[in-house]
Amino acid sequence: xxASLIEIARTFNSFTSAAEKSVLFSxxxxxxxPSSKQLYIANTLVGFVPxxxxxxxxxxxxxxxxxxxxTLVPSLLSYQQRxxxxxxxxxxxxxxxxxxxxxxxxxxxxxxxxSNNEPIVAIERSAIGLFGVRSYGxxxxxxxxxxxxxxxxxxxxxxARRSYRKQTNPGMLDNIVGGGLPCGANxxxxxxxxxxxxxxxxSDIASRAISVGVVSFWQDSSIRGYIPxxxxxxxLELDASFIPHPADGEVEEFFLWxxxxxxxHLSKGEFTPEAGLVVVDFLIRHGAVHPLSEPAFLELSxxxxxxxxxxxxxxx
Amino acid sequence: xxASLIEIARTFNSFTSAAEKSVLFSxxxxxxxPSSKQLYIANTLVGFVPxxxxxxxxxxxxxxxxxxxxTLVPSLLSYQQRxxxxxxxxxxxxxxxxxxxxxxxxxxxxxxxxSNNEPIVAIERSAIGLFGVRSYGxxxxxxxxxxxxxxxxxxxxxxARRSYRKQTNPGMLDNIVGGGLPCGANxxxxxxxxxxxxxxxxSDIASRAISVGVVSFWQDSSIRGYIPxxxxxxxLELDASFIPHPADGEVEEFFLWxxxxxxxHLSKGEFTPEAGLVVVDFLIRHGAVHPLSEPAFLELSxxxxxxxxxxxxxxx
Numbered sequence: 001x002x003a004s005l006i007e008i009a010r011t012f013n014s015f016t017s018a019a020e021k022s023v024l025f026s027x028x029x030x031x032x033x034p035s036s037k038q039l040y041i042a043n044t045l046v047g048f049v050p051x052x053x054x055x056x057x058x059x060x061x062x063x064x065x066x067x068x069x070x071t072l073v074p075s076l077l078s079y080q081q082r083x084x085x086x087x088x089x090x091x092x093x094x095x096x097x098x099x100x101x102x103x104x105x106x107x108x109x110x111x112x113x114x115s116n117n118e119p120i121v122a123i124e125r126s127a128i129g130l131f132g133v134r135s136y137g138x139x140x141x142x143x144x145x146x147x148x149x150x151x152x153x154x155x156x157x158x159x160a161r162r163s164y165r166k167q168t169n170p171g172m173l174d175n176i177v178g179g180g181l182p183c184g185a186n187x188x189x190x191x192x193x194x195x196x197x198x199x200x201x202x203s204d205i206a207s208r209a210i211s212v213g214v215v216s217f218w219q220d221s222s223i224r225g226y227i228p229x230x231x232x233x234x235x236l237e238l239d240a241s242f243i244p245h246p247a248d249g250e251v252e253e254f255f256l257w258x259x260x261x262x263x264x265h266l267s268k269g270e271f272t273p274e275a276g277l278v279v280v281d282f283l284i285r286h287g288a289v290h291p292l293s294e295p296a297f298l299e300l301s302x303x304x305x306x307x308x309x310x311x312x313x314x315x316x
Numbered sequence: 317x318x319a320s321l322i323e324i325a326r327t328f329n330s331f332t333s334a335a336e337k338s339v340l341f342s343x344x345x346x347x348x349x350p351s352s353k354q355l356y357i358a359n360t361l362v363g364f365v366p367x368x369x370x371x372x373x374x375x376x377x378x379x380x381x382x383x384x385x386x387t388l389v390p391s392l393l394s395y396q397q398r399x400x401x402x403x404x405x406x407x408x409x410x411x412x413x414x415x416x417x418x419x420x421x422x423x424x425x426x427x428x429x430x431s432n433n434e435p436i437v438a439i440e441r442s443a444i445g446l447f448g449v450r451s452y453g454x455x456x457x458x459x460x461x462x463x464x465x466x467x468x469x470x471x472x473x474x475x476a477r478r479s480y481r482k483q484t485n486p487g488m489l490d491n492i493v494g495g496g497l498p499c500g501a502n503x504x505x506x507x508x509x510x511x512x513x514x515x516x517x518x519s520d521i522a523s524r525a526i527s528v529g530v531v532s533f534w535q536d537s538s539i540r541g542y543i544p545x546x547x548x549x550x551x552l553e554l555d556a557s558f559i560p561h562p563a564d565g566e567v568e569e570f571f572l573w574x575x576x577x578x579x580x581h582l583s584k585g586e587f588t589p590e591a592g593l594v595v596v597d598f599l600i601r602h603g604a605v606h607p608l609s610e611p612a613f614l615e616l617s618x619x620x621x622x623x624x625x626x627x628x629x630x631x632x
Contacts, residue, residue: 211606214617290527295632301530305621316611
């Protein structure tokens, strides 16, 4: 089984723009079906609640409902109060075994931002798809470049196979370094820290990584819910002599592949959604996927930068 | 007067997503105000007609109107028939001096694509904003890199000042090479051709340019109309000894600037919209604008890849 890059990108971006519009523009007279609902916290639209989570929210005293929206009660005034209330609700949901995704409880919180980029609440990572709020991660493309006498440059990319013991996407292919961006961290500091933990890249070397932009996509997972995800991307050119080695047991093995081999594994669906789209972005930025090689080049380019109707963070 | 990068990007992207939605979701019961209309050709939504052009379309026998849409009559069955009909209408509009933008008649046609990426009509370049159909261009970022003993890389960028005699944006700053993508051309061949004409870059050297993706934005111009524009971007690393020289008189002078100087001129509004956004994309991809330097980094990154509700071309 092999799929084209655009099919892969569409699969990873499984919550379509059309579905987004049907929730965003549903009205009380004409609520969308199936009934995803807009989620409001601190007067801000911050997420979409997936159909399978609506009943649970409607039973919680912390939320009020209309045919099109779910709203955290405004009496919860502060970040701390909101975070505490939601943690207590999730703890009850976890105990009662209500949602499969909460079995992967991470004890790690993701921040939700208000319209001025201010943190308005933090939510346990394994639960964010139930709220459909934005999530964030950082990925590092580690690559080795050789240039011949005719200025022709050849790039090979380091690829990691995730540990078979990881909670999410065990055994799948990933970037040399990648992970969620936890509460309070900044993307650049986070990528340097993770570079050492996941691939044994010293902070001296990791500090040479270049921020190259973002990739964003919106996943619709039947287990986790809606994941409007943003990945901060970094490129790091490594010496041919460098060999990565995992320090924290999160990686099974590393491969150094030419870009055609990377594309083969992409088309077989072996990469995680996050890494898959980050790798497609790398292939586009380095000329390995271009207008004359890829029939859906324009759609693919634009699909990698999905806009979301919810505010996000600022790190400055 | 100096503006932040995000203000510049918003200015260039002056037809907002909110305005787009108001035209896209207007209904016969509730037509949007001011009355931009959806444009249909060959059963495909291909553009938005700006308010100031609606009356002219409604008087043409080639088009039919509703409160929300304008449609090319379906009896024009072929690409040739449609192209001929629209050329004849535009010729009459030009003679009667109806639209300012037609004074800049280019004798160059842009292709409009149908839902399977097939050309369905070609329209004179100076008129495309009256139809609000997609336009395409190619830009080359020419740069010089120096790397010191500590692997620290410094980039300088070649910037062109457009001839003061050009019809559009005379005297403004531009990429070393840039221009519209005419009917039938492919982006890579076009950038090689333009590299020689505009900057004296031989095809040997220009062939080393790397396709690095696209930048897209939607301009609302009171003179030209709506311009949903896509630029195919290329990076070309040049030797420090290379000096560009214009072959066709379209460039006044060239500058080799460090990236801080480029940002200064950007913030003064001296770049054309196309080049300005292509340069912002270059700054992001090369780490000169990053999450810790730019408060609106996320918004800026996503604003450079505007999606359009109209189909585009495929070059494969």
